[in-house]
Amino acid sequence: MKDDLLGPVVRAFRVVNAMAEAGEDLSGKQLSDQLELPPSTVHRLLQLLAKLDIVEQNPDDHKYRPGSQLLRIAFSIVRRSDVASMGDKYLRGIVDELNATCVLWMLIPEADLVVTAGVARSSHPLDFVDIAFAPRGLAWGAVGRAVLAHLPDSVVERVAQNAGPSPTGKALEPLDEFKANLAQIREQGYAFSEGHTISEAVGVAVPIFGHNGTVVACYAATLPMSRFKPAMKKKMVEVVTAGARKLSLDLGYSGTSAAAK
Template sequence: MPDTTDAGTTGSSTGTVTRVVRLLRVLAEAGGEVTVTQISDRLRLPASTVHRLLQLLIAEGIVQHDPASRRYGVGGELVRISSLIATGSSLKTIARPFVQAVVDGCNEACLFVVHLPATHQVSVLEGINSSHPLRYELGIYAAHSLLWGATGRSVLAFLPDAERDAAIALGTPSPADGRPAPAPETLRADLQATRARGHAVSWGEKIPGAVGLGAPVLATGGRVVGSLCLTIPQMRFEAAQEPSLASLLTEQAGLLSRALGYKGPYPPPAG
């Protein structure tokens, strides 16, 4: 197929920017994930050019790729950026009732975080606080490592092996106190336990004095897109509460996953 888009700017930075904008427009207007061929037809660009542009955007988390279906869609980082510009995104809107249901069920702060594959991080997209006087700032749109806290590890535990290993290799220190990351074998054992439970638990890893619980959120094809998490002051938390809180959290995370097109068992198999 001849490359007729942006005549006169082929190979220039202007031409590349224009193509990227048009590509993002196609993804935004598609109403779901699309193939390289579909994008190529819409933009009247060679498939090789489309593939190159997609790889650039995937590296920045702007586009996400489902290897099973070979389709492409809007990435978590683009959702985060869009949410900073506009008041809410479709993902944020979809997630909010499930976040609210968790808060209604336990009167503790609940967050929905999205996975940012390009940087091996998660970012807080939505949060609703408790009515207690003692509570935490929710840090909406703040990004942090997958290695720490229930928000990160509830995502990390359910990623494909290659992505999990890449995140572990970064060795990011704790944002709470700067302690080094656990040894890889220790971290992998903790992640295996998280998969077996179906949820992550953390104590003061990201916020000093806070207990976190997190359950993964999946979308079409079993792709992990984020997690639902509780953040509770340690002085208000009792170990005996964990089963009921985890049940509430995983129930809503499972329902949110269904709303995002996930059709497999929940919690996902430990593997």
Template sequence: MLDPNGDSRGTVARVVALMRALAEAGRDIGVSELAKRLDLPVSTVHRLLKLLIEQGMAEKTRDKRRYRAGLELFRVGALVANQRHRRELIEPVLQRVGEQCGELSFYCLYLPALQKVMAVSRVDGPSPAPYPCPLFEPMSLMWGATGRAILAFLPEQEIAELISKGEPSPATGAPLPPARKLEAELAQIRDRGYAITYGQKVEDAVGLAAPVFAEGCSPVSSLCVTVPRQRFQWKMEPKIAKVLIREAAKLSERFGCSGAQGSQRRGGQAA
């Protein structure tokens, strides 16, 4: 059992253990189960959850019966992970993509518990993008190339669940296309190995993204390039797509998804 004393050290230990339990659960979890895992009284877990909620480290589900890791916990975790791996792994990839494509490139993590994506690293092109591209802010998985490059490779049941929520476009407020049409678009992304969207998250932007897979070849992130609409030309698409697919495949291998497996997931487009 965790230190039952009421001093500050005991409280800190319990709070840390609770944050760890929320992060490791990977799903919404009830107070009783948390209390059992931590070997703490339910009343203590309630009190600690209230403290975490106040700081954005935890949040309640809509039915108020379960809890999950909060946005701030995800943001802080992403900051730490990004600082550790950015220079040695992600930044060189983004530098290569930026040099070859000449536009803003960035790397987005998939946040499964939130069903969102979040940009955690970027490299600007020679000409600045005329729109904001913030880091560490959760974004839609349903709209934009950054999200759809990942969405297309999620399990069918999860895709269906996300489509049923009917999330509107963050840029225009437009509704999702009919399920059958969206499923066809996702199938096309799987076949060619990348996503391309026009003004779905930012009205004046064209986005291209390729998925990055980890061990087990599940999608964990996306490698992206965004081009201002006024600068985009059709002939740019195949060049940018080829660079993104190649660099995403290299990252996937580093993360434990072999070249052959990754190529199969991307419809054989890893070359």
């Protein structure tokens, strides 16, 4: 459907989703180019979203980022979730085995986003001082793709259509290749990425399923590349997978994902 047939609500959603997908501040021009919307339209939408605190403008470079109200909405949803309340107990165990920062990410399906539901940091002095825990889109990183691999094809196509470059400047694969990579993730049960959303970082993410077999979240362990050795990948996958399986069982998952039915 062409943009001139879409209402302002849908266009505003596309702006918010593009900002979350980018994982970095974006200018109005960047959003206009990426979404193929007139600059004047993007400007009006950003001004409206800023008034609602859905986005905010960086006073230094005048670029835009998710605002406080959007984060409050996301985290209020997360706090009410069984996923968040039940998922914390396995985070520390993953970190203790890997000494890697581990995050529980929860899917917000209405927005094609994942948001942080729990964090456990490693004690290693060379680990991250800070990781961007703002809402993320699904096109990039082990986190997004571990979840997206278990969503319907219509969602995959929508995410691909709206995706711009990764936060580290990578271009999205052609759609057929993108779908093939997601199919491989679905088959192997985990996603692995290097430098997709955080420069000089590797991540392993494993999906978490609810009682009806739909993906609801994922666990992700992240290490700086300076600490990562290829031989570590096997243990990372095993440990994160064990935690994800335990939480899925706690949520009533019977063993078959909705994507596989």
